[in-house]
Amino acid sequence: MSSTTVIELANDITNAFAEITRIGPSMLPLRQAGLDRFKRSGFPTTNEEDWRFTSLKPFTEIPFEIMTDSGEQLLDQAILDEIAFSQHDTDNLVFIDGHFSDQLSQISDQPEGVTVSNLASAFDIIDNKIGLLSGKDENPLIALNDAFFTDGAWIHIPANHSLSKPVHLVFLSTAKKDGQASHSRNLIIAESNAKGTIIESHISLGHAAASTNVVTESQLEDGSNLEHIKLQDQSPQSIHLASLHSNLGKEARYAFHSFALGAQLSRNNLRMNLAKPGIDCMLNGLYMTRGSQLADHHMIVNHAAPHCDSHEYFNGILYDQSRGVFHGRILVQPEAQKTDAKQTNKNLILSEEATVNTKPQLEIYADDVKCTHGATIGELDKDAIFYLRARGLDTKAAQQMLMHGFTGEIVDRIQHNAIREELNELVWSRLENEHNLN
Amino acid sequence: MSANTDTIDEFVSSEYKYGFITDIESESLDPGLNEDVIKFISAKKNEPEWLLNWRLKAFRHFEKMENPEWAHVNYPPVNFQEISYYSAPKKKGDGPKSLDEVDPKLLETYEKLGVPLHERARLAGVAVDAVFDSESIGTTFKEDLAKAGVIFCSMSEAVQEHPELVKKYLGTVVPYTDNYYSALNSAVFSDGSFVYIPKGTRCPMELSTYFRINAANTGQFERTLIIAEESSHVSYLEGCTAPMRDENQLHAAVVELVALDNSEIKYSTVQNWYPGDEEGRGGIYNFVTKRGICKRNAKISWTQVETGSAITWKYPSVILQGDNSIGEFYSIALTNKAQQADTGTKMVHIGKNTRSTIISKGISAGKGQNSYRGLVQVGKKASKARNFSQCDSLLIGDKCGAHTFPYIEAKNSTARIEHEATTSKIGEDQIFYCNQRGLETQDAVNMIVNGFCKEVFRELPMEFAVEAQKLLDVSLEGSVG
Incomplete structure (x- = not known):
């Protein structure tokens, strides 16, 4: 990145920051800290190992403008009826350009004690929980999200409770101008033995080169069981940046499914911390790209306790000049004996010009483990x-x-x-x- | 587990048997790295001006570079000013004309290492170039090889006798700009082996170089260049040992292989530099750049057994430039005590129908950290490229680590790439099974490890395979998984 873009962006960002501070005054210290961190790091470049194959240029070269208002007034229920999963019996939390839409959302009777709401409405109760899991990550995009997030989902399932029906988080982008950015933040807490299914959809209604930067923190306590399905189907011009930070308790089960179908550039950072014994964690994903799309999944699974299983399965289908990037790192700490970890990345290249970069990595410091990984790249057999x-x-x-x-x-x-x-x-x-x- | 821990401790303390020092008068440069040192080395070797200029260019480039830190190894920074860049056994008069005139102490050293240099004592069929610190002290079977047209001599000699060949190929596969240590090596390399196989020739015997570091505070910077002309074939082996010392010594070599159309080069290494003690004191830093280039239908095969060195940092690579060329990499890396190894290969597919195979077996014991790092790259034009990689790790003991960092990059839809990796330990049930059939636990471990490494042993020339197998058995003495 040339130095001029840094200055220009910094101006954009400073202006935008003045506007954002209006939202949730109690968030100000977090925002300020995020901005300071971002000022020090700037945008990651391809010189950094974690970003070697994914250039953020499409994002950094457009202006930076946050969307302080949503395009809610332009939408009606009919639009919601057309999106995926709308025909299922789900509770919906709808966010338009990062802002909660009370009008389009629909929450039925979840069991007593279960919270399904937007984050901004609960800022006063949960401010000290935001950033607990993502705070140590040096990814500048998280710092940026800390500074600029507007709203997101807040789901809290108390001990021994279950969601009565799946919760569908719908993130709509109505951006019409290049560079319009929405930053969302989700917080999910499943207490011991809690259960639930969460769907997360990211859809754009416009065709601008707009960006979405979403950070999700999920805390799964002992014995909880969560299924989390993410569908990213944004317009082929948009930029989708996401990171998921999870901390799993004893015997927790977490299944995360990522479907990356849209966006010019999509990046999913997945950071799983298997902190207690007996966890079963599955990361499962499919990316299908065409044109000049790039889909990147970057995950670190940290086995910090014995007797945990983790499985990562990612398949990709690539057309045209599109690119698929996979970085999987399984880290087995010395105390994590009896780990069973498996990682596969399969790629189907269906055009002469598509590219795949894959790095399935194992880093193992314990001896009594079963770890395998595999990667394949090829055309149809x-x-x-x-x-x-x-x-x-x-x-x-x-x-x-x-x-x-x-x-x-x-x-x-x-x-x-x-x-x-x-x-x-x-x-x-x-x-x-x-x-x-x- | 406690019984296991005891035996593991025992194993960790097993001795390095090549750790002796030869007491010989040597001529060494004072420690330090500057242009004068380079000029001294160049003058000492009576080098032509182009080579000196090349060295100086490399040095100026080196000064602009930074020490790479991406490898999965930990060590205090190397102070390049504390190293002596030239040390050679003192010669009488003009130096020995033939092996008979070489200082008997040196011959004795090689005798002790199990590499007798007297031709009659050698197994027929292997020619040896013996490199002692910075100098080659002699090459065996030179005349026999010359009859076949094969040139096998030290690099210094090649610069004098065959400057046109050296000038044509030196630095073409590993340019001095390639990396930090290749730049350093290009500036200060002292000796190494040079091999030239003429067109259509099958080298009549195995060629071999034995590297020995003896002097303290020196670095060894050898440079090896092997050129296989069209339709030729050569098999080359190298072995290395060093004395036991408390300080670390640097070994930064560059090996370049050029395989022209239809030729084949087989390069085998048994690396047994002093690994340091269990606390990680002493031992060799082995930072080596090895790369080969394959023209049409050519084949390069790297086989390595890495049991020594405190830190190994080595990625023998093949550039598959010509259509239908083949690259192979077979590796066993054992890390024990406090050894750290970050090793693997790069297979760069450029030509059509190029094929590569990677078989890497990592064994970690004691507090050893073993990483496989590899790159398989398929370019746009490499249609029908094929790669198969398998990286297996075996863990013995609970303080060691095994890591895998493969990079796979494909830009062609007709390419087929497969990568597999597993990590496991020697199971109690496997040991039990062997015990039941009357095998001692130690024999069972050796057998399982040998079975684990079989695919690689099979690729080694026979004498070497036996030696490598013994070396692993010795290194694993007293270990129970």
Whole structure:
């Protein structure tokens, strides 16, 4: 990055900061600290190992403008009816350009004690919990989010309670101007033996090169069980930056599914801390890119306690000049004996110009562990196509069957039946309609 | 577990048997690194001006560079001013004309290391170049090789006798700008081996270099260059040892391989530098750059058994430039005591139908930290490139670590790349099974480790395979997983 962009951006950012401080005065110390951290680090560059294959240029080269108001007034319920999962019986928290929309949201009777609300309404109760899990991360985008977040979801499930129905977090972007940025912040706390399903959708209604920067912190206490499905389906011009920070307690189960279908540039940082014994953590993801899209998943799974299992499965399908980036790091601390960790990244390259960069890493300091990782990159298996053709399928049907199997591997891991079915259809229609299967 | 801990302790304290020092009068430069040192080395070797200029350019570049810190190893920064860059056994008069005139003390040293230099004492079929600190002290079977047209001599000799070849190829595979230690090596390299195999020739015997560090406070900076002309074949082995000392010594070598059309180079290493003690005192810092380039239909195969060195930092690589070329990497890296190894390979696929295989076996014991770091890169034009990588780690004891950092970059849709890695320990059930069948626990461990490493041993030339297997058995003495 040239020095001029830094100065220019800094001006943008300083102006924007003056405006943002109006939201949630109790957040000011956090915002100020975030801004200070960001001033010191600036945007990450490809010289940094964690950003080697993902240049933030599309983001840093556009102006920086925060959206202090939402485009809520322009929307009506009809729009919500068209988005994925809208036909399911879910509670919806709708955020437009990072601002909560009371009008479009819909919360039914969750059990007594369960909180499903927007974060800004609870600033006074929870301010000391924000940043507890993400605070130590040096990622400048988190500092930026600390400084500029407007709102987000606040979900609290007390001990031995369950969400009565899935909660759907809908993040809509209505940005019409390049550079408009929305920063959202989610906080999820599942106390011991709590259960629930959370869906997170990121959708853009406009076609501007706007950015979304979302930070989610999830604390899962002993014996809790959470399924978290994230669908990122933003416009191909937009920039999606996300990071998830989770801390898992004894025998907690967490299944996180990431579907990265949209955005010009998407980056998902996943930071899982397996702090107590007996945890089962699954990170499962599918990215499908075309044009000049780039989808990046960057995860660190820290095994800090014995007897934990972690599984990471990421499949990618790449067309055109698109790029897929995968960085998986399993860290097994000396005390984390009996760890069972598995990591796979499979990539299907379907054009001459697509690129894959994958780094599946293991860092192991304990001896009694079972750790494996694998990565593959290739085109559709010609032998498999031949096999199917020999059994009477035409080439197109054979290809489709193989692709369906490839995406199905990931989709099938979703435990919630109705959501799995819908995502299966969504992925499939996307492959059929938008990707050239011939 | 307590019984296991005892045996592991025992194993950690097993001795390094090549740790003796040869008491020989040597001629050393005072410690320090500057242009005068480089001019001294160059003058000492009576080098042509182009080579001196090249060294100086490398040095100026080195001064602008920073010590790389990305490797997964920990060590205090090296003070390059405390190292002596030249040390050689003192010669009488013009120096020995043949091996018979070499100082008997030196010959004895090699005898003790199990590398007799008297040709009659050698197993027929292996020619040896013996490098002692900064100088080559002799090369065996030179005449026999010359009959076949093969040039096998020390680098200093090659600069004098075959300057055109050296000038043409030196620095073409590993330019001095490549990395920090290759820049340093290009500036101060003292000796090394030079091999040239003419067109259509199959080298009649195995070639081998034995590196020995003897003098204190010196660094060894050797440079090896192997050129295989079209349709030729050569198999080259290297071995290394050093005395036991409390301070660390630096070994920063550069090895360049050039495999022209249809040729094949097989390069095997058994690295057994002094690893330091269990507290991490002493031992060699082994920071080596090894790379080969394959032209059409050529093949380069690296095989390494790394059991020594306090810190190993080494990535033998292959640039698969020509169509249908093949790169192979077979590695066993053992870290014990407080050893740290960050090793692996780079396979750069540029030509069509290029193939590469990576088999890496890491064994960590004691407080050893073992990392595999590798790159498989498939360029846009490398259609039908194929790679298979397998990196397995075996852990013995609960204070060691095993890490894997593979990088895979593909820009071609017809490429097929597969990477697999596993980490495991020697299971109690495996040991029990062997015990039941009458095998001692120690033998069982050796057997399991040998089985774990079999795929790599198979790639070593026979004499070396036996030696490497013994070396692993010795290093693992008293260990129970």
